[in-house]
Amino acid sequence: MTRIPALAAGLLLLTACGAPGGGGGSVTVRSVEAVNALPIPELLEGTPRDGRSVFDLTAQAGSTDFGQTGGPADTIGINGSYLGPTLRMVDGQQVRVRLTNQLDEMTTLHWHGMHVPARMDGGPHSMVMPGQTWTPQWRIDQPAATLWYHSHPHGQTAQQVYRGLAGMIILDDPDAPDVGLPEQYGVDDVPLVVQDKTFLADGKLLVDPQAGPSTGFLGDTITTNGAMGTYFDVTTEAVRLRILNGSNARFYNFGFNDGRTFDLVGTDGGLLAAPVAADRVQLGPGERAEVVVRMSAGESVSLNSTPPELGTGDDGLFSGGTFEVLQLRAAQTLTPSPPLATELAQIQDDDPARAITTRTFRIQGRAINGRPMAMDRIDMAVPVDQTEIWEITNADPQPHNFHAHNVGFRVLSVGDQPPAPVQSGYKDTVYVAPRETVRILLKFTDYTDPNWPYMFHCHLLLHEDIGVMGQFVVVKPGQQAGTPPASNHLAHQDEHAPATHD
Numbered sequence: 001m002t003r004i005p006a007l008a009a010g011l012l013l014l015t016a017c018g019a020p021g022g023g024g025g026s027v028t029v030r031s032v033e034a035v036n037a038l039p040i041p042e043l044l045e046g047t048p049r050d051g052r053s054v055f056d057l058t059a060q061a062g063s064t065d066f067g068q069t070g071g072p073a074d075t076i077g078i079n080g081s082y083l084g085p086t087l088r089m090v091d092g093q094q095v096r097v098r099l100t101n102q103l104d105e106m107t108t109l110h111w112h113g114m115h116v117p118a119r120m121d122g123g124p125h126s127m128v129m130p131g132q133t134w135t136p137q138w139r140i141d142q143p144a145a146t147l148w149y150h151s152h153p154h155g156q157t158a159q160q161v162y163r164g165l166a167g168m169i170i171l172d173d174p175d176a177p178d179v180g181l182p183e184q185y186g187v188d189d190v191p192l193v194v195q196d197k198t199f200l201a202d203g204k205l206l207v208d209p210q211a212g213p214s215t216g217f218l219g220d221t222i223t224t225n226g227a228m229g230t231y232f233d234v235t236t237e238a239v240r241l242r243i244l245n246g247s248n249a250r251f252y253n254f255g256f257n258d259g260r261t262f263d264l265v266g267t268d269g270g271l272l273a274a275p276v277a278a279d280r281v282q283l284g285p286g287e288r289a290e291v292v293v294r295m296s297a298g299e300s301v302s303l304n305s306t307p308p309e310l311g312t313g314d315d316g317l318f319s320g321g322t323f324e325v326l327q328l329r330a331a332q333t334l335t336p337s338p339p340l341a342t343e344l345a346q347i348q349d350d351d352p353a354r355a356i357t358t359r360t361f362r363i364q365g366r367a368i369n370g371r372p373m374a375m376d377r378i379d380m381a382v383p384v385d386q387t388e389i390w391e392i393t394n395a396d397p398q399p400h401n402f403h404a405h406n407v408g409f410r411v412l413s414v415g416d417q418p419p420a421p422v423q424s425g426y427k428d429t430v431y432v433a434p435r436e437t438v439r440i441l442l443k444f445t446d447y448t449d450p451n452w453p454y455m456f457h458c459h460l461l462l463h464e465d466i467g468v469m470g471q472f473v474v475v476k477p478g479q480q481a482g483t484p485p486a487s488n489h490l491a492h493q494d495e496h497a498p499a500t501h502d
């Protein structure tokens with residue numbers, strides 16, 4: 001294990017921005033031999049009940065063998081000891097989740113990237129106490145995409161996600177045209193939950209969200225779907241990788257060790273209009289990318305990460321070096337894969353000129369617009385069906401990754417530049433470099449509720465936990481923000497209450 005202390009640099013950042021850190025610094029990722037077959041999370045498609053697809057989920061504690069010589073680690077997961085199943089949901093489908101909390105601590109479960117009524121969103125107000133069951137329900141109403149779910153209790157998100165409360169969601173659209181994308185789950189359509197961990201000598205996880213530089217925890221060991229040193233046996237000419245950065249604070253710059261190009265086909269909110277040929281795609285915590293890579297029979301190539309470009313002036317502090325994430329091993333004979341269509345999806349452009357409100361979000365230290373997160377304060381009321389521009393400014397010397405619940409947005413500009421191809425589709429989480437402003441275009445189309453808020457926050461989990469978060473409600477025109485729900489009661493127990501939808 002290599003751990004390079006950079007105490008001085010870490011303290012410098014702390015002093016400069018007032019954000020915390022554990023006094024640690026950069027963490028180089030250690031190289032691990034690819035000896036473990038990539039675990040493929042179980043695919044849950046829901047059980048038909050009362051006209052809905054019902055997903056039964058249980059948050060539970062367990063013990064997970066990460067292959068450490070010291071022994072297994074204490075972990076938490078959904079329907080298992082670590083991470084959770086992949087949920088497959090379909091556009092237009094009525095879904096219900098029954099989340100039972102068998103942990104001895106409260107939790108929540110948030111559907112990251114989902115267009116969903118606020119009281120079903122699983123934010124910090126929807127706490128599920130030990131022994132209780134939370135039953136949100138909603139209608140899937142958005143394009144095909146790779147989303148994810150993770151716990152979101154205020155102040156506890158970093159440690160709970162790190163210990164294992166996360167999983168992937170695949171949204172499908174049965175009416176979408178066939179554009180040649182691989183879609184056989186676990187065969188040529190492969191989920192990758194990428195995280196960094198640090199293990200102690202006894203094999204247990206180091207659980208210290210504040211370790212690392214001002215961004216929070218950086219681990220020295222990469223796990224993919226909950227295993228380290230992974231390989232995947234490729235049997236098809238083309239493989240679609242759905243990459244989720246499920247890490248607390250680490251940024252990755254994904255590509256292949258031989259420099260080959262791949263097709264970037266999707267980002268947070270779904271498919272791009274057309275494939276983008278790329279050799280690297282950078283993802284901050286919470287972001288996703290779908291890539292299609294072509295293989296030759298008998299070859300091996302590795303998905304790896306090179307140092308990200310964060311514009312901090314000291315990106316080395318966050319880079320981790322160059323390291324392997326997943327080895328792809330192609331069989332001697334590969335099943336042919338169709339070519340990708342030149343057009344993947346229609347992306348409806350709202351016109352920035354129609355925006356009648358511009359809101360500013362200045363992230364600095366532990367606050368947005370000078371206000372740290374308060375559960376009992378709604379920060380803004382956004383009228384439904386109103387096109388808005390949000391200007392997010394990072395006033396710190398450290399990275400931030402801005403996320404808004406309930407909506408897919410378009411990136412209008414990054415500094416004075418137009419968005420890169422990787423930011424050309426729908427996004428729900430976007431990198432905001434130090435001293436930079438990112439402008440996004442968005443509109444909330446329904447689900448008004450003056451009392452139950454959605455969150456906007458930095459998706460570096462430590463930042464989110466310590467206050468870099470705020471609350472907004474979507475309201476009818478002219479309506480004022482109301483009062484947030486008491487934060488300590490079960491959010492929604494009645495299975496038969498209809499999801500609000502106006």
Ligand SMILES: [Cu+2]
Nearest residue numbers: 400458460463
């Ligand atoms: Cu941040």
